[in-house]
Amino acid sequence: MTGLPMTVISGYLGAGKTTLINRLLAADHGLKLMILVNDFGAINIDEGLLASKDEDTIALTNGCVCCTMGADLFLALADALDRSPRPDHLIVEASGVSDPARIANAALAEPDLRYAGIVTVVDGPQYEGLGADPLIGPQVRDQVKKADLIVVTKMTGDAQVPGLAEDARVEVLDADDTRALVDLVFADPSAAPLPSSDMPHPSYIGWSCQVSTGIDLEALREGLTHRPAGLFRVKGSVADPSGAIWDVQVVGHQIEITPATDARDTTLVGIGLSERVSTDEIDHWWSRMSLPA
């Protein structure tokens, strides 16, 4: 069984996590999302999309559900896994001071879950001040350092977020670019064909490659660590020099190479932001590193 993908949405109080969640719930992605939130306080569902609502669950007509998780997040995670039918994608809203890696780590540990990244929401104009706050600064900056993708809110134009560059080592998206977020974080890069024909101007590019030769796993890990900026996700399988098959999952800076549970094609697929990277650049990178071991 393939694991249920889990994304953690992190960010300090007031950064805009709930706004992002409202958009994800309503966006036209065709996925049955399950979103665990701290409370329904600011969850705002268009009446036309609302299927039912009770004290701890909101169900939408598009198949998405939003649940409150109370004070025990891991209990809620276990409940989500026991839910039938399973959703397509699980999203967990971390509390304003949580270390998102402590939550997302469960997706790496639990065989029934799959790590799909940490998205940290940053209030652009507030970031520098919060980061310098002696009480809360270290925890706020840590959320950015742990992120696989950063979503910036409340910035106008192309202005850079003061202080963000020194903490962020991953892609930064604008919160209004919900489409790119959905494409990068929730879409399955192996779903063919990419890009789909009904999206004339996709924000992402797809890349795929048959891997025929045995690859040294350390070299692969090293290569993936230094892949072109903008290539956000890579997944698939490779064979090592002995012929053993390994699964590869890359999200942001998280790289997982684990023994494959069954034989399969040795193919890698990738997805990246079209503004930041081209398939030619990815091909070039791959051709330099995928030499026979």
Added chain:
Amino acid sequence: MSDITVFEAKSIVTMDLTVPEATHVAVRDGRILAVGGAGCGDAWGHVTHDASLSGTVLMPGLVEGHAHMMAGAIWDYAYTGYHDRIDPEGRMWGGLSSLDAVVARLAEIEATLPPDAPLIGWGFDPIFLPGDRLSRAHLDQVSTTRPIAILFSNFHLMCVNSAALELAQYSAATNVEGVVKGADGAPTGELQEMAAMFPIMRRLGIDFRALSQRESAIRSYAHVATRAGVTTVTDLFSQLEDEDLDVMLAVTGEEDFPLRIVPALAASGDPVALADRALKLKARSTDKVRLGAVKLMTDGSIQGWTARVKWPGYVGGQPNGIWNMAPDQIRSTCAGLHAAGVQMHIHVNGDEASEIVIDALSEAMQVASWPDHGHVLQHGQMMDDAQFRRCADIGISVNLFANHLWYFGDQHVALTIGEDRANRMDAVRSALDAGLTVGIHSDAPVTPMGPLFTAWCAVNRQTMSGKVLGEAQRISVPEALYAITLGAARTLKLDDEIGSISVGKRADFAVLGANPLHVAPEALKDISILGTVLGGKVCLL
């Protein structure tokens, strides 16, 4: 007219100034009718004399102001700790002082389990066992086929055997933070923090909520309490789902159930919704279950270096701890709950956390007036005189973690905050001198429930190595007895009903083998507990 029972005791320590000592107490309708000599109840009609407690000493039923329901059902698991400990059924489990002893105990218990059950242990603490670290190799000696998981005493770590590793699909190829690996590249069996423990907990059915809410857990908790002479206990950080509350009300509602429980709702989310939920819960209170308070978690623990501490920080240079609630959120939650009239129990270990909370409550009080709010700072381990004085100014009570002095005092001197601040940890003397309402507690199952032991800690301030930590912060025996009765009752806003043997209050007593005012202060912890009386019903062990 209802029956009147007059209990006779060797002596009765009433904690009531008007009649401090007595020999008889008359009870009607579960409440105290009269206190004094043999004839104390005669004016009220026909009395029945009960001599079953005549060889004992009675005190007001002891009040444990900070503990967790899990302290009972955790005994479903095998105890593997370093200290001697008594289970809810009264069996003494000797402390285990080597890994060999841990393996031997587990093997003994393993032999009694049905074939498909996992073996789960608790209470293990490597800090007390020098040498080898517990690993799957030790646990594989117990069984290579039955999954085994040993929870450490802090509940943040566990160690599992090879069979359990396999269930979770942990192997040399696993690359997950918290899955500890040895020199050979294979997992050692030690798993750190919830995420790494999660796959094991799911597959072995370790469920902290069930340990706190199912019927047997509530009964177990009552056994633990009765063995400690406790008649009113808290469950501070409860999820209180509707179906769980139904079970609790049904079990506690049984006439012979010997305990009053004060659960505090775990704070999360929007303060307005939280206050609304707390007030709805309050309306479901009974004489045995008192609802309506909320528990806030602000920082972590001092011995885990996660408490938020002020300058000069941790003695080993560790980074300052973590907030479980952001200071902004502490402020908004305090403001919202205070304005709605919801009493708060607020976890603060480090002195920066206590300071932020005092600030937050002070701000909340400038907006909404509620003089007898009764908010309580829980643990308050590093609070100094200035913080106590501010608490006195605005009516905040404290419930201090006196058991820490004995269990972790030496570690605090050497490893966490250093000697100066360790000497003023859990500063009960300063808190009393500031005029505060003071309780002292065990935080069971973190340390064993036993208010007389807790009182001993506050009176003697002795660590495990025999060192006295801050002699000037010692309190007298009568002050300590007040803290485990009326003081704790006041932190729960129940001092009009319990906490002293006074006419009109509930007939809740601790039944003791000796008078705590007559034994040496060093012997307080050795006084035997014979049982309790709850609402006039005798429950002897």
